[in-house]
Amino acid sequence: MASLLGATLKAFRLVWICLAITLPSAYGFEKRSYEYKPEDIITRDVCIIGGGSTGTYSAIRLRDMGKSVVVVEKKDVLGGHTNTYVDPATHIPIDYGVIDFHNLSIVTDYFTRLNVPWTTAMFPSTQELYVNFNTGKVVDGFAPAGQAAFAQALDVWISHLEKYPYLSNGFFLPDPVPADLLLPFHDFVKKYSIDALVYSMFEYRQINILVQPTLYVMMNFNLDLIQNILNGFLTTASHDNSDIYRNALAILEKDVLLSSHVIWTDRDSSSEYVKVGVETPSGRKLIQAKKLVITIPPKLSNFKGFDLSQNESSLFGQFSNVAYYTTIVKHDGIPENLSVVNIGPNTPWNLPTLPAILSIYPSGDPGLHEVKFSSPYELSDDAVKAAIVAEFNQLHTGGAVASATTPEFVAFDSHTPFEFSVPADAIKDGFYKKLYALQGQQRTWYTGAAWDVHDSSLLWQFTETLLPAIAA
Ligand SMILES: Cc1cc2nc3c(=O)[nH]c(=O)nc-3n(C[C@H](O)[C@H](O)[C@H](O)COP(=O)(O)OP(=O)(O)OC[C@H]3O[C@@H](n4cnc5c(N)ncnc54)[C@H](O)[C@@H]3O)c2cc1C
Numbered sequence: 001m002a003s004l005l006g007a008t009l010k011a012f013r014l015v016w017i018c019l020a021i022t023l024p025s026a027y028g029f030e031k032r033s034y035e036y037k038p039e040d041i042i043t044r045d046v047c048i049i050g051g052g053s054t055g056t057y058s059a060i061r062l063r064d065m066g067k068s069v070v071v072v073e074k075k076d077v078l079g080g081h082t083n084t085y086v087d088p089a090t091h092i093p094i095d096y097g098v099i100d101f102h103n104l105s106i107v108t109d110y111f112t113r114l115n116v117p118w119t120t121a122m123f124p125s126t127q128e129l130y131v132n133f134n135t136g137k138v139v140d141g142f143a144p145a146g147q148a149a150f151a152q153a154l155d156v157w158i159s160h161l162e163k164y165p166y167l168s169n170g171f172f173l174p175d176p177v178p179a180d181l182l183l184p185f186h187d188f189v190k191k192y193s194i195d196a197l198v199y200s201m202f203e204y205r206q207i208n209i210l211v212q213p214t215l216y217v218m219m220n221f222n223l224d225l226i227q228n229i230l231n232g233f234l235t236t237a238s239h240d241n242s243d244i245y246r247n248a249l250a251i252l253e254k255d256v257l258l259s260s261h262v263i264w265t266d267r268d269s270s271s272e273y274v275k276v277g278v279e280t281p282s283g284r285k286l287i288q289a290k291k292l293v294i295t296i297p298p299k300l301s302n303f304k305g306f307d308l309s310q311n312e313s314s315l316f317g318q319f320s321n322v323a324y325y326t327t328i329v330k331h332d333g334i335p336e337n338l339s340v341v342n343i344g345p346n347t348p349w350n351l352p353t354l355p356a357i358l359s360i361y362p363s364g365d366p367g368l369h370e371v372k373f374s375s376p377y378e379l380s381d382d383a384v385k386a387a388i389v390a391e392f393n394q395l396h397t398g399g400a401v402a403s404a405t406t407p408e409f410v411a412f413d414s415h416t417p418f419e420f421s422v423p424a425d426a427i428k429d430g431f432y433k434k435l436y437a438l439q440g441q442q443r444t445w446y447t448g449a450a451w452d453v454h455d456s457s458l459l460w461q462f463t464e465t466l467l468p469a470i471a472a
């Protein structure tokens with residue numbers, strides 16, 4: 001009898017151990033068994049995951065609304081896609097990530113709060129050399145659409161944007177979703193003959209917009225953006241956008257946990273707090289907060305240890321994304337005022353075939369050039385660097401660039417995952433209604449580019465609308 005019971009218990013324990021290891025509850029096991037010392041328990045009104053554009057904005061605004069906050073950021077700086085390289089020789093700062101902001105009061109109010117002076121963003125006029133990067137040969141006779149054709153196509157585009165005012169602050173779509181928004185953008189362009197816009201839109205978005213449902217192009221190439229293209233964007237007066245995030249960090253101080261990541265979350269509705277286990281450089285901490293704001297890209301692999309609901313998992317699992325890389329290279333073979341632009345000589349609307357370098361353009365610091373690289377899928381940093389070097393070699397072989405120098409990488413950052421989207425069928429099926437229905441459930445709110453648009457100014461606007469409920 002005793003041995004049978006023992007064997008059963010042993011078998012049971014074995015099963016239990018297997019479960020604890022294989023199921024997400026492995027994290028539950030860890031959190032129950034780990035003893036947090038009182039000094040390692042952080043109690044706040046709001047815990048914010050991700051200290052990029054929207055996470056930092058949320059933290060500052062909620063603080064100013066009288067709430068206590070804590071931010072968990074995996075990198076050792078705030079700012080997300082913001083990258084600034086300061087040349088040690090010339091001290092010239094080069095923003096090779098986020099550059100410009102909309103001329104909106106939400107932006108100037110935020111900059112005022114952070115004590116960051118701003119100015120009109122000026123883009124140096126450069127000469128453009130259109131090259132097929134596959135061959136390294138200059139594409140003779142290529143010219144972007146003329147001004148008249150561009151203006152006419154832009155008018156048509158604006159008249160379409162004006163039909164969908166509900167897209168101005170997020171994916172607030174009606175049911176049924178208008179058919180034009182679901183068309184692959186390629187088909188929309190043909191249907192409405194806005195060919196003259198395609199190249200500029202691509203230059204702005206830098207990803208393969210032709211395959212996207214038109215909805216995403218409308219979200220990105222929106223009325224507010226067009227107004228700023230026509231009237232001028234803002235940027236920091238120092239031309240060092242990292243100032244925004246340094247100043248924010250100086251205000252938030254110890255309420256930011258840098259180089260830290262979430263190990264587990266527990267949003268059990270019977271508890272007074274959302275609990276978040278965090279690994280930090282000074283050891284493991286337990287955050288208990290009344291509300292949770294998640295700003296990290298909603299890719300399932302980014303949520304290891306989170307107690308996602310079935311709805312959260314199934315919605316986030318539908319997203320796909322592209323990849324994008326920015327870098328500054330030292331190279332002596334390209335004139336200081338020249339942009340070398342990748343053109344597909346025989347592709348629809350001359351868009352280059354990705355993955356590839358999009359353009360090589362002057363950084364404003366002699367000898368240094370900014371290189372943008374776009375890929376439909378994720379690549380390792382080394383693979384991207386190797387591809388860039390190979391394309392520079394091709395530019396030399398083909399004759400577009402005189403010097404055979406190998407580019408030297410002085411700065412590099414991966415902005416991957418970039419541009420979250422779901423297929424037209426999912427959009428038609430109410431994906432964004434279901435996604436937005438997550439807001440406020442399990443005391444959790446979501447913001448960030450996947451929830452609106454890859455544009456800091458407009459994301460601050462989107463985030464602002466959530467704050468009253470988060471602060472309530
Ligand atoms: C190269 C580039 C240039 C751009 N230029 C402009 C521009 O000029 N103007 C403009 O308005 N917009 C620009 N954008 C778009 C804009 O920067 C983004 O839309 C904006 O940064 C998105 O904000 P976010 O809060 O969603 O994400 P992010 O700013 O990316 O913030 C997310 C943060 O979460 C952190 N994180 C990720 N995973 C975890 C994790 N598991 N745990 C903890 N932390 C995590 C990240 O390190 C990051 O700091 C640009 C984007 C790119 C890629």
Ligand SMILES: *[C@@H]1O[C@H](CO)[C@@H](O)[C@H](O)[C@H]1NC(C)=O
Pocket residue numbers: 103118119120232233234
């Ligand atoms: C921002 O727009 C306002 C008009 O709304 C204008 O007066 C101002 O000059 C613009 N600012 C910059 C720096 O471009």
Ligand SMILES: *[C@@H]1O[C@H](CO)[C@@H](O)[C@H](O)[C@H]1NC(C)=O
Pocket residue numbers: 311434441
């Ligand atoms: C999950 O999603 C379904 C379908 O959208 C919805 O009916 C249900 O209420 C959601 N469940 C929760 C707990 O939010």
